[in-house]
Amino acid sequence: MVEPSSRVTIRDVAARAGVSVATVSKVINQRYGVAAGTHARVQAVIDDLGYEASLVAQSLRNHRTNVIGILVADLEPFSTELLKGVADAIRGSGFELVVYSAGGHAGDHVGWERRYLSRLSGTLIDGAVLVTPTVVDVNYGAPIVAIDPHTGQSGLPTIDSDNLRGGQLATEHLLGLGHRRIAMLTGRPDLQSAQLREEGYRQALQAAGVPASEDLILLGDYDPQVAIERARQLLSTPGPPTAVFAANDMSAIATMQAAAELGLRVPDDLSVVGFDNIPESALATPSLTTINQPIRQMGEHSIHLLLQLIRGETPEVTHITLATDLVIRQTTSAPPPRS
Numbered sequence: 001m002v003e004p005s006s007r008v009t010i011r012d013v014a015a016r017a018g019v020s021v022a023t024v025s026k027v028i029n030q031r032y033g034v035a036a037g038t039h040a041r042v043q044a045v046i047d048d049l050g051y052e053a054s055l056v057a058q059s060l061r062n063h064r065t066n067v068i069g070i071l072v073a074d075l076e077p078f079s080t081e082l083l084k085g086v087a088d089a090i091r092g093s094g095f096e097l098v099v100y101s102a103g104g105h106a107g108d109h110v111g112w113e114r115r116y117l118s119r120l121s122g123t124l125i126d127g128a129v130l131v132t133p134t135v136v137d138v139n140y141g142a143p144i145v146a147i148d149p150h151t152g153q154s155g156l157p158t159i160d161s162d163n164l165r166g167g168q169l170a171t172e173h174l175l176g177l178g179h180r181r182i183a184m185l186t187g188r189p190d191l192q193s194a195q196l197r198e199e200g201y202r203q204a205l206q207a208a209g210v211p212a213s214e215d216l217i218l219l220g221d222y223d224p225q226v227a228i229e230r231a232r233q234l235l236s237t238p239g240p241p242t243a244v245f246a247a248n249d250m251s252a253i254a255t256m257q258a259a260a261e262l263g264l265r266v267p268d269d270l271s272v273v274g275f276d277n278i279p280e281s282a283l284a285t286p287s288l289t290t291i292n293q294p295i296r297q298m299g300e301h302s303i304h305l306l307l308q309l310i311r312g313e314t315p316e317v318t319h320i321t322l323a324t325d326l327v328i329r330q331t332t333s334a335p336p337p338r339s
Contacts, residue, residue, distance in 0.1 A: 008051045017045040068306060069125035070099045071116045071133075077250060077278040078295060079131055082147065085299025086129070093307060098125065127310045129302045130156075132191065143309035145302045150191050157309070157318040159302045163193045166291040166324035167200020170245045170273045173289070173326055175208045178334045179243040179271060182210075183234050185220030185227050185255065187247035194222070197247050197275060216241055220251040227251035231258035235270070242270065242335035249274035249281040249290055256284065256331065267333040277327055286330035294322045 010028075014021045019042060026034050027042040034042070045051075070086055072079040083099065090097050100116055113133045117140050127143035134150050146156045174182050184201050187194025198217070205212050218234060220227040227246060234241055235258060246252035252274030256266050264270050266286060274281055274290035281288040301320050308315045 008049045010051070013042065013045050013049060013051050016049065017042045065124060065126055066094060067096045067098055067125045068303070069128040070097065070131065071113060071128055072099065072101045072131040073112060075101050077280060078276060081278055081295040082131060082299040085296030086303055088296065089300040089303035095307070127306050129306060143306055145306045147298055147302050148193050157305050157315070159298045159305070159320050160193060161293045161298065161322045162324045163196035164200045166275060166293065167197040168204045169324065169326045170275065170291050171201045171204035173328070173332065174243045174245065174271060174273060175204065175210065177271065177332060180210055181216065181239070181241045183216040183241035183244045185218055185230055185244060185246040185251045187220065187222045189219065194247055201245055220247055222248050222251065224250045224254040228254040228258050231255040232262070235259060235262050235264060243272070244270065245273045247275055249276045249278050249288060252288055252290065253280065253284050267331050269336055271332040271335070273332060282329070289329045289332040290327050292325050292327045297322055
């Protein structure tokens with residue numbers, strides 16, 4: 001009898017079914033040479049015991065596990081939405097998925113990807129998707145695709161979105177409504193995507209002949225706790241902005257919270273635009289005007305690209321940039337009349 005707490009082995013299956021280990025192995029690997037009745041009996045025992053072949057053993061035997069790794073520094077709204085796209089793409093592919101997260105403990109440590117890959121390397125996964133990796137000179141010995149790497153496109157296949165255009169679209173929307181004192185809560189300074197969003201903001205202001213006021217550009221760091229403090233700072237100064245473009249949706253929602261604390265109405269007293277279009281943006285009160293970054297599609301494209309590489313195919317394109325677009329909801333309107 002197999003103890004409930006112990007791991008079921010191939011020998012346990014063989015003993016229960018009254019056959020050899022070799023016969024069980026043939027059933028597991030769909031090989032010929034097993035009578036139909038025996039095959040059915042062994043499969044019934046496998047199902048009853050809940051036996052699963054060890055990934056390590058499978059890798060040593062076949063040099064493949066049919067498992068893909070997704071490595072993230074933390075599970076937050078962006079990576080969670082991205083995983084939905086990954087799950088859509090991997091369905092029906094014959095591959096399984098393992099998600100490895102540091103739970104936020106990676107912090108600002110450069111090179112966390114190398115440490116994570118070293119834990120998974122060799123026998124567990126056939127390839128990996130790195131989400132916002134800090135470095136791209138990763139030598140794993142298996143295919144790797146990077147999503148939104150800190151330093152932008154590199155030698156690794158990469159997936160990102162048009163962050164520069166997104167920053168322009170957000171700012172142009174506010175300018176078109178008549179705003180001139182437009183503040184920005186920037187993203188993480190180490191991420192090229194955040195730098196491009198700020199550059200898009202600056203370019204749109206310049207094209208409209210509106211000087212960028214450095215006192216209206218503060219670090220939001222993609223962190224709601226940081227963003228709410230910076231928003232309070234912006235909105236409490238003499239001559240506050242009439243609009244805020246936040247580099248991600250969570251910072252924009254934090255800005256709305258800060259405005260409410262100060263008795264400001266959104267959008268009557270303050271317009272707010274975010275970036276990402278995560279589900280929380282539509283659920284906010286009022287619903288958030290934002291730049292749609294096709295996060296789920298980024299996840300889908302990363303898997304399609306990685307599977308091509310794992311299968312030894314040569315992708316037509318190894319650097320994919322997806323378009324961003326403006327989603328207008330309820331947090332933007334014309335600026336309040338001057339008193």
